[in-house]
Amino acid sequence: MSDVAERVKKIVVEHLSVEEDKVTENASFIDDLGADSLDTVELVMAFEEEFGIEIPDDAAETIQTFGDAVKFIDGAS
């Protein structure tokens, strides 16, 4: 797993209080990891801080799964 993926996973595990092995490529934050809509906003805020990037609202909406997040951050940073 890439460095980015490791860091994203750590944030997700901490923020959503889920087991690390639940955070798989296609795991949906809302459907599989128990996030509510506010959690997804907070996750995006946390990603922005961790990676020093800006995630615009329209891009944030496309980040539904762990894999989406890693892919977006890989492309942005």
Place this chain on the structure above:
Amino acid sequence: MFDLTGRTALITGASGGIGGAIARALHGQGATVALSGTRVDPLQALADELGERAHVLPCNLSDAEAVTALPKDAAAAMGGLDILVNNAGLTRDNLFMRMSDEEWDAVIDVNLTSTFRLCRGVLRGMMKARWGRIVNISSIVGTTGNPGQGNYAASKAGMVGMSKSLAQEVASRGVTVNCIAPGFITTAMTDALNDAQKEKLLGAIPAGRMGTADEIASAAVYLASDEAAYVTGQTLHVNGGMAMI
């Protein structure tokens, strides 16, 4: 009770009667305060009076960019922002049939839109901290209406609906959002009333007197405190009994 030591608060309209009283009261409970308003001299005078833990941050609330920058500036000056008091407001009274678009827009912009922008601007920090207090100063006329104040009443009623919506979104993060609805309070805004108007008003107030800015400030201290953690989305009417809602 109601100890605010270590808390940081931004108060808009702090050069006015109610805003100044709120700033003094929060400061008196131990909070660090950022005083915002358009008139620098009275803000500076208040900061000088308060001494330590007081910052002056002038801001024109009809300027969107300045409003967006204000929460960041306040957080930078105080090292955080735990409490936001949206107190700034203006009136442009006119009979409905004569009210211009400009009079409508000016009141909605400053009273409602700037409140929205400031609330939005402070959320990130409050959500991360899992603690925050937003106190929006509405008005009795937002509930009862008032002839000649269609714009002002709309802005103050809008504030209540907005606060209730936001309160539901952020309650799980330890952030509360409440309104205070003052009745008739002795300030520059109500000094503009003539004696006949005042006489008529007093007849409608069971307490038989106008309220004081300090009585609004006490309500703000309560809503900003740890003790009010379970109170959110509410409107606290402080009006001497003139409307019991």
